[in-house]
Amino acid sequence: MRTSLSKILPGTLLAATMLVSAVAWSGGPHPGMGPGFGDGRMLMHLADKLELSDTQRGEIRTLVSASRDSGKADFERMREIDKSLRDMRTAFNADEARKLSTELGEISARVAYRMAETNAGVYAVLTPEQQAELDAMAAKRPERGERKGPPPPSSEAE
Template sequence: MTTSRTRAFFRAGSLALVLATAALGAQAQGHGPGPERMGGPMGGAMGGPGMGMGMMGHGFGEHMLDVVNATDAQRSQIDAIFKAARADLKAQHDANAALHTQMRDLFTATVVDAAAIEAVRAKLSLAHDAVSKRMTQAAVDAARVLTPEQRAKLADLAKKRAARMAKRTPG
């Protein structure tokens, strides 16, 4: 991939992340962990699309929508989009919790069964992909609610945030 294509790819990814963050952050207010929060093999936070929006600060999504001067109608549409995504993923979230419990039990068993762990890991991988696809679709739908100018503001904000994060990253 050429340097310009790589940059374009990461810019598009950053924009999608910002859009998902903005919309999901608004949804995370007042809610416990949603279907996008997934634990790792030992029950820790492994991550997934939109994981931990509440950890980014209460009202973060509202702030993002404030930055782009989203209208009440846009906010309502974005709220409905992510509310539907959460509802769609509720059963998936419950199933994933059972898989994570199973994985933890396998790792803490007297005899560690690598084949059983791999089987559960494969199921979790498929589950994470399903969640990722659904949340990406929600982010796309939310992006379509915003104007090109609003999306450009979010992209600029993502670029500035990435620059701040790069300064903090050692190495």
């Protein structure tokens, strides 16, 4: 049983993360996100692809909204810390940088936990068929850092 779970769990979490991320970004634009994230198009695509019922859409929207609302203060504080650390490039203060970095780690842990909790809740709303479809979609998604699309043209002269 452990072997099966260890093979299935990472893909399941990735699939759920894809859905939760789409739902989370549908709540409004965020800095650095491209078209399709802040306006809900990605969520609508996944909801349509998985053929979510109105009830499922509502349950997922509620889960993600609650997660987003409970994390707003954390994300704002992360922005403040990031700015403070970037501003130290001209006047570095090791003690302050260490303190801010420690706080950032604590916030990141809360965010990761909240995301995992929300992912599990979203996945539980899906039918077994929808879960399988989401898992298949996640399996096709490139790993983080992996090249998307065709390779760049060769620089060698032919």
